[in-house]
Structures are given as structure tokens and as C-alpha cells.
Amino acid sequence: QKRCKGVQVFRPFVFGSNAKLFDPTTNPKPANTPEDHTHSWEVFVKGVDDTDITYWCKKVQFKLHESIPNPVRTIENVAPGAPFRVFETGWGEFEIAIKLYYVQESGEKPQTFYHHLRLHPFGTTDEEKEAMRQSPCIKSWVYEEQLFNEPYDGFFDLLTSP
Ligand code: SLL
Numbered sequence: 001q002k003r004c005k006g007v008q009v010f011r012p013f014v015f016g017s018n019a020k021l022f023d024p025t026t027n028p029k030p031a032n033t034p035e036d037h038t039h040s041w042e043v044f045v046k047g048v049d050d051t052d053i054t055y056w057c058k059k060v061q062f063k064l065h066e067s068i069p070n071p072v073r074t075i076e077n078v079a080p081g082a083p084f085r086v087f088e089t090g091w092g093e094f095e096i097a098i099k100l101y102y103v104q105e106s107g108e109k110p111q112t113f114y115h116h117l118r119l120h121p122f123g124t125t126d127e128e129k130e131a132m133r134q135s136p137c138i139k140s141w142v143y144e145e146q147l148f149n150e151p152y153d154g155f156f157d158l159l160t161s162p
Contacts, residue, residue, distance in 0.1 A: 001107070003150040009159045011148070013053050015045045015098055016141035019119045022089075026136060030089070037089040039119045043096050044085035048143070052080040055158055056146065059101040060084035061110075065094040076101075093117050105155045106148065115142065 019041035022029045027040060045060045047053040059076035068088060075084040096115045102108040118140040121132035132138060151159060 001152045001154065003152055004156045005150060007150055007156065009148045009151055009156065011053065011056055011146045011159070012048045012143065013045060013057070013146060014048055014141055014143055015043075015113060015115055016139065017041055017043045017096075017115065017117050019117070019138040020136060021119075033089050036091050038091045040087070040089045041117060041119065042085050042087045043098070043115065043117065044083040045098060045100065046083035046085075047081065050081050050083075054078060054080050056103055056106065056148070057084070057100055058103045061099040061101070062086050063097040063099070064088065065090075065092070067092075090119075093119050100146075103155070103158065105152065105158055107152055107155070108148070113142075113144065116140070 019039050020027045021039055022033075022037070029037070043062055045053075045057070059074060062073045062075070064071040064073065064086070068090065073086045075086065078084055094117055096117055098113045098115055099110050100113070101110045118138050121129050121138060122140070123129045123132055148155070148159065
């Protein structure tokens with residue numbers, strides 16, 4: 001297998017979380033949810049504007065807080081354009097390790113990103129915080145670019161075929 005010398009390919013993606021406070025009318029607590037859980041949330045990895053990333057990202061492992069049952073969640077075989085994601089409920093914020101596994105043709109080792117799960121309004125200015133307080137959903141999204149440096153010929157074809 002030959003590498004494409006001097007070639008760098010970037011692929012944008014998004015990772016992050018969405019969280020909602022339980023509320024009897026807008027976000028009712030599902031049956032059997034533990035008493036102390038205050039929020040429902042999801043953590044995800046996906047393409048920008050839900051574009052497909054499955055041609056380079058094959059699998060994502062989310063490592064949640066140890067207080068959560070089965071904290072290591074592995075998501076694969078998602079439909080093209082669908083997010084890799086985990087839904088949960090809970091009461092606290094914590095750091096999530098998000099490990100991306102690349103398609104076999106890439107020859108790339110998995111890479112870990114870190115995301116702080118946000119349940120509560122945050123922001124640097126009062127305006128930002130107030131806007132979040134008004135919003136039904138606390139979004140914390142990070143836009144990233146995956147760099148493939150001198151990809152193998154076969155992987156380059158995968159990355160660049162329409
Ligand atoms: C804190 N450092 O103390 C954090 C830890 C852990 C959050 C937060 C448990 C959910 C479950 C849950 O929400 N843990 O029991 O399934 O704030």
C-alpha cells in the first residue's frame with residue numbers, strides 16, 4: 001500500500017451534547033427513571049449538517065461516568081448521515097471520552113476527543129447565559145476537523161469519491 005505523499009485531507013465533523021431538564025409538560029420523565037435524575041441528554045458524533053461520515057469513521061466509543069450502568073458504549077453500523085449517539089438520563093455533568101475508530105482502509109489508530117457534558121446554562125456573557133436559560137435545550141457542540149495526513153492510496157480514493 002502506497003501513501004499519497006504530501007497530501008492532507010480534512011473532513012469536518014461535530015461532536016457534543018444536547019440536554020433537557022425534565023418537565024411534566026415539555027419533557028416528561030420516562031417510567032422507571034431514578035428519582036434523582038433531573039435531565040435527559042444525548043452525546044453524539046456526526047457530520048456537519050448531518051452529512052455522512054461513515055466512509056471514514058466506522059465506530060465510536062463513548063466512555064461515560066462510572067456512576068452510569070455500562071459506562072462504555074460502542075456505537076457502530078449507523079446509517080449514512082445518521083449520528084453516532086447515546087441517550088441517557090442523569091443528574092450531573094462530567095467529562096466524556098469519545099474514541100473515534102476509522103475505517104480499516106485508513107490504517108489509522110483510534111483517536112480520543114474529550115467532551116464536557118453540559119446540563120446547565122453556561123456561557124461567557126450574561127446575554128449568552130440568559131439565552132440558554134430561555135432555551136429548552138442546552139447544546140454544547142464542538143466543530144472539529146479530522147486530518148488524514150498522507151493517506152493510503154485506497155483510502156484517498158474512499159475519501160474523495162463522491
Ligand atoms: C459531579 N463529577 O459530582 C460529577 C459527577 C456524575 C453524574 C457526575 C448518574 C446517572 C445514573 C449521573 O448523572 N452521574 O445514575 O445513571 O457532579
